[in-house]
Structure formats: structure tokens, C-alpha cells
Amino acid sequence: MEGNRKVLVIGGGVSGMAAALAASKAGAHVTMLERMDRVGKKLLATGNGRCNLENRNADAGHYTGSSSKLNAVLQNVSPQQVLTWFEELGLLCDTQPDGRVYPYCYQASMVLDVLRLALERQNVSVECGCEVQTVVPQNGGFSVTSQDGRNWQTxxxxxxxxxxxxxxHGTNGSAFSLARSFGHTVTPLYPCLVPLRCKSEVFPGLKGLRTDNCRAGLYADEKLLKEDTGEVLFTEYGVSGIPVLQLSTALGLAGQRPITLQLDFFPHMEETAVRNLLVQRRKSLADQTLENFLLGLIAKKLAYAVLKSRGCAPLSRKADTLSDAELNSIAAALKGWRFPVVGTQGWDAAQVTGGGVSLQEIDPRTCESLRQRGLYLTGEVLDAAGECGGFNLHWAWCTGLTAGRSSAIK
Ligand SMILES: Cc1cc2nc3c(=O)[nH]c(=O)nc-3n(C[C@H](O)[C@H](O)[C@H](O)COP(=O)(O)OP(=O)(O)OC[C@H]3O[C@@H](n4cnc5c(N)ncnc54)[C@H](O)[C@@H]3O)c2cc1C
Incomplete structure (x- = not known):
């Protein structure tokens, strides 16, 4: 190990804090520069303020990007090693049955407090309100300059x-300009874990409605790109909720093809079973109006919207007036209501970035750039977007710890 090596970390976010702590623990003098007035602002917002900080099942299958490279990076630090690291920092965690891990007190602020104390105890020099503008290789090291003209040699x-x-939360995309300045290629960027905008007049009327046990599928032309089941939330412009956010990670696969969202409100039943149920209800609810025809199956507002979309009107009609063709059409809508996807809610509403610096351009064992010796890349700068569930924070800790350690000793 070389003594007194200077390591400069650009960004006081999740992977930056992990990298700074790992580098200083390995003996380096570490400076961390953060453009916001405080470090870790995004961490505070994670998991709705509860911070889903890890997932015990983190593997390449939960990320976009080249799986062999992903695997190689992920092998550096396992979920258990992240939790042991946190334990050493003094943070007690709670693992849920599905593998999601939270701080024991379910407060993101506690995770940040623990990290900040560690930065202080390990004498990491932290400068906030400092946006890095240029990084230039110089004398075997680097000259780093901030927007306000300050300079560091490292x-x-x-x-x-x-x-x-x-x-x-501070991420203005400047990381990609800095990476490009070293000749890195940045694969096309797109907002990920983001609500979808869909085209249909039903959405304003369904705004605020939540429906659990719903399977959402994303199709490009007729090809299924991804599906997920859980609670879907209708909004004025389209849909949100965890399954929908998960689908957005597959948007990068669609290319220029038209994209469709499909909602299945009875994922555990075949369409014929749903149709048979409707036939039976047409008999048992014969004297009832359409207003009550789907009562007990799906939320009222949703039921009206489904019936309306199938031309089953007016709602004052009696259930026994429904034709077989209408029943087939309602069953098809309940099993696969389709909406054209016209976009997403954009970067402001996105939790992560799809695309980034290709993993082909780093050494997966160290996260060191293959374009510039001595430069390391971590977290969302890299082309790997994880699903909801703690996978993105795992990626940030894993790459941060790897780069921090390697930069100090390699
Ligand atoms: C609302 C929300 C909720 C989320 N919840 C979860 C969750 O529960 N679980 C999960 O796994 N993931 C979650 N994520 C995703 C997770 O927070 C990110 O993937 C993770 O923070 C990425 O870490 P990072 O180090 O790459 O970047 P960040 O944590 O975003 O840190 C980057 C830092 O760099 C700073 N910076 C940028 N440019 C410069 C510059 N030029 N000079 C100096 N500083 C600069 C920024 O201000 C920022 O502080 C959530 C994201 C959001 C937005």
C-alpha cells in the first residue's frame, strides 16, 4: 500500500460516500467534493424516506446492461458484505422476507447520519457547494477545477x-460530460423507475385509484419486454406504482417501436375462467344494472371505465341484456386492458438513469476506467439500472466500495 496517496471523490452521494470511506480506510488522504450544500441529499429521499438500502438477492438478473460484466462487478461486494460494512459503521438493519433491507429504525436520515459520522471519524475532507467542472490528467495524477475556479491536485x-x-437532489448529468472528456462513450440515457404516460381518455377519471394484484406488461409491437405484478396507481396522465416503475427499466429495449402497456386485473385466473364468472354473474345479477355488474370484482370507478371502454352503456342497462360478445369483450379488458405508452414523467420523476458509461470501458475488478488510468467510475454514471427493491443502492455501495479500495491501493 502506498502511503499518503491523494484520492479525490467527485460527488458526495451514495457511491461517493462509500468510495471515500473505503479509500480512507485503505490509507488514502481523501477529499470529497459535492455540488449541493449537503452530502447525501438523494439518500434521504430513498424508499419514501425509509431507505431500502440493500437487497439480499442482488444479482445481474435485476439490472439492465451486459450481464457478464455486471456479474463481474457485483462479485466484488456481496449484499452480505455491504450489511457487514454497515454493521461495522454501527447501523443495525432489518431484512424483510422478500430480501429487501432497511435500517432497523426505517429512517433514511439515520443511514446518512451514520455515514456522515464515519466520514468525520475517518478525516475525509468534505467540501460542499463545489461543482467540479474539469478534470485534466497532469503529472501522473489529475488537476481538478470547480465551477468557481478552485483547484485540487490529486x-x-x-x-x-x-x-x-x-x-x-443534485444530479444534473455533469458526470457524463466529465466521463466523455476522457473519451468514454455514454450509451443513450433515459429516465428509469419512472411513471408512464399513456394515451386514453379514461385516466383523468381514474386519478388516485389504486388496484392491487394487478399484472402490468410492457410490449413493443406485440413482443413482451417485461412484466410485473403488484399495486398499480392510476394518475391523471397514465399509471404509476411499483410494477409500472419496474417496467420502465425495459424502455431502453424498445427502440423506435410503438410501446403498449397491458393491465391484467386477474393475473391468477385464465381468461376463460374470468369469462365464465361473467356469464354466471349475468344470470345471478340479471335484475341488476351494469352499475353493479362488476361490483365485488374490481373498484367501482375502474369497473365503469372498463364497461365504458367496451361500449357497454348506459350503466342503467340491466345485466341480462349483455350479449355474449360484450361479455367476451369485458373479459378481454379485465385480462388485458391495453394503452399506448406515449412517454414517461421524465427526469424529474425518475428514480434512476437508464444508460451511462458502458461497463465494457471499466475494469470490473476495480471500477477503474480503461480509457484513463487512475480514474474510477461508480454508481449511476455506469450503464446499469436496477429494479426497485434496494438494487440501485446495492450497485452504488458495491461500486463505491470497490473503487474506493482499489484507488487507494492499486
Ligand atoms: C426518490 C428516490 C427514491 C429512491 N429510492 C431508492 C431505494 O429505496 N432503494 C434503492 O436501491 N435506490 C433508490 N433510489 C436510487 C438511488 O438513490 C440511486 O441509484 C443512488 O443514489 C445512486 O448513487 P450515486 O452515487 O450514483 O449518485 P447520487 O447518490 O445521486 O450522488 C451523486 C452526487 O453527485 C453530486 N454531483 C453531481 N455532479 C457533480 C459535480 N459536477 N461536482 C460535484 N458533485 C456533483 C450530486 O449532487 C449528488 O450528491 C431512489 C432514487 C430516488 C430519486
Whole structure:
């Protein structure tokens, strides 16, 4: 190990804090520069303020990007090693049955407090309100300059400045300009874990409605890209909820093809079973109006919207007037209501960044750039977007710890 090596971390976010702590623990003098007035602003917002900080099942299958490279990076730090690291920092965690891990007190602020105390105890020099503008290789190291003209000379640089998602938490995409300045290619960027905008007049009327046990599927032309089941939330412009956010990670696969969202309100029943149920209800509810025909199956507002979309009107009609063709059409809608996807809610509403610096351009064992020796890349700068469930924070800790350790000793 070289003594007194200077490591400069650009970005005081999740992977930046992990990198700074790992580098200083390995003996480096570490400086961390953060453009916001405080470090870790995004961490505070994670998991709705509860911070889903890890997932015990984190593997390449939960991320976009090249799986062999992903695997190689993920092998550096396992979920258990992240939790042991937190334990050493003094943070007690709680694992849920599905593998999601939270701080024991379910407060993101506690995770940040623990990290900040560790930065202080390990003498990491933290400068906030400092946006890095240029990084230039110089004398075997780097010259780093901030927007307000301050300058640092350092041996190693860790680029941990995040992606483009949720810019109110500090991530303005400047990391990609810095990466490009070293000749890195950045694959096309798109907002991920983001609500979808869909085309249909039903949405304003369904605004605020939640329906659990709903399977959402994303199709490009007729090809299924991804599906997920859970609670879907209708909004004025389209749909949200965890299954929908998960689907958005597959948007990068669609290319220019038209995209469709399909909702299945009875994922555990075949369409024929749903149809038979409707036939039976047409008999048992014969004297009832259409207003009550789907009562007890799906939420009232949703039922009216489904019936309306199938031309089953007016609602004052009696159930026994429904034709077989109408029943087939209602069953098809309940099993696969389709909406054209016209976009997403954009970077402001996105939790992560799809695309980024290709994993082909880093050494997966160290996260060091293959374009520039001594430069390391971590977190969302890299082309790997994880699903909801703690996978993105795992990626940030894993790459941060790997780069921090390697930058200090390699
Ligand atoms: C609302 C929300 C909820 C989320 N919830 C979860 C969750 O529960 N679980 C999960 O796994 N993931 C979650 N995520 C995703 C997770 O927070 C990110 O993937 C993770 O923070 C990425 O870490 P990072 O280090 O790459 O970037 P960040 O944590 O975004 O840190 C980058 C830092 O760099 C700074 N910076 C940018 N440019 C510069 C510059 N030029 N100079 C100096 N500093 C700069 C930024 O201000 C920022 O502080 C959530 C994201 C959001 C927005």
C-alpha cells in the first residue's frame, strides 16, 4: 500500500460516500467534493424516506446492461458484505422476507447520519457547494477545477457524480460530460423507475385509484419486454406504482417501436375462467344494472371505465341484456386492458438513469476506467439500472466500495 496517496471523490452521494470511506480506510488522504450544500441529499429521499438500502438477492438478473460484466462487478461486494460494512459503521438493519433491507429504525436520515459520522471519524475532507467542472490528467495524477475556479491536485479521481434522474437532489448529468472528456462513450440515457404516460381518455377519471394484484406488461409491437405484478396507481396522465416503475427499466429495449402497456386485473385466473364468472354473474345479477355488474370484482370507478371502454352503456342497462360478445369483450379488458405508452414523467420523476458509461470501458475488478488510468467510475454514471427493491443502492455501495479500495491501493 502506498502511503499518503491523494484520492479525490467527485460527488458526495451514495457511491461517493462509500468510495471515500473505503479509500480512507485503505490509507488514502481523501477529499470529497459535492455540488449541493449537503452530502447525501438523494439518500434521504430513498424508499419514501425509509431507505431500502440493500437487497439480499442482488444479482445481474435485476439490472439492465451486459450481464457478464455486471456479474463481474457485483462479485466484488456481496449484499452480505455491504450489511457487514454497515454493521461495522454501527447501523443495525432489518431484512424483510422478500430480501429487501432497511435500517432497523426505517429512517433514511439515520443511514446518512451514520455515514456522515464515519466520514468525520475517518478525516475525509468534505467540501460542499463545489461543482467540479474539469478534470485534466497532469503529472501522473489529475488537476481538478470547480465551477468557481478552485483547484485540487490529486493522484486518483473517483467519478461518483450520479446520473440525470431526480435533478432536485443534485444530479444534473455533469458526470457524463466529465466521463466523455476522457473519451468514454455514454450509451443513450433515459429516465428509469419512472411513471408512464399513456394515451386514453379514461385516466383523468381514474386519478388516485389504486388496484392491487394487478399484472402490468410492457410490449413493443406485440413482443413482451417485461412484466410485473403488484399495486398499480392510476394518475391523471397514465399509471404509476411499483410494477409500472419496474417496467420502465425495459424502455431502453424498445427502440423506435410503438410501446403498449397491458393491465391484467386477474393475473391468477385464465381468461376463460374470468369469462365464465361473467356469464354466471349475468344470470345471478340479471335484475341488476351494469352499475353493479362488476361490483365485488374490481373498484367501482375502474369497473365503469372498463364497461365504458367496451361500449357497454348506459350503466342503467340491466345485466341480462349483455350479449355474449360484450361479455367476451369485458373479459378481454379485465385480462388485458391495453394503452399506448406515449412517454414517461421524465427526469424529474425518475428514480434512476437508464444508460451511462458502458461497463465494457471499466475494469470490473476495480471500477477503474480503461480509457484513463487512475480514474474510477461508480454508481449511476455506469450503464446499469436496477429494479426497485434496494438494487440501485446495492450497485452504488458495491461500486463505491470497490473503487474506493482499489484507488487507494492499486
Ligand atoms: C426518490 C428516490 C427514491 C429512491 N429510492 C431508492 C431505494 O429505496 N432503494 C434503492 O436501491 N435506490 C433508490 N433510489 C436510487 C438511488 O438513490 C440511486 O441509484 C443512488 O443514489 C445512486 O448513487 P450515486 O452515487 O450514483 O449518485 P447520487 O447518490 O445521486 O450522488 C451523486 C452526487 O453527485 C453530486 N454531483 C453531481 N455532479 C457533480 C459535480 N459536477 N461536482 C460535484 N458533485 C456533483 C450530486 O449532487 C449528488 O450528491 C431512489 C432514487 C430516488 C430519486
Amino acid at each position: 493522484d486518483r479521481v473517483i467519478l461518483a457524480a450520479g446520473g440525470k434522474a431526480s435533478p432536485s
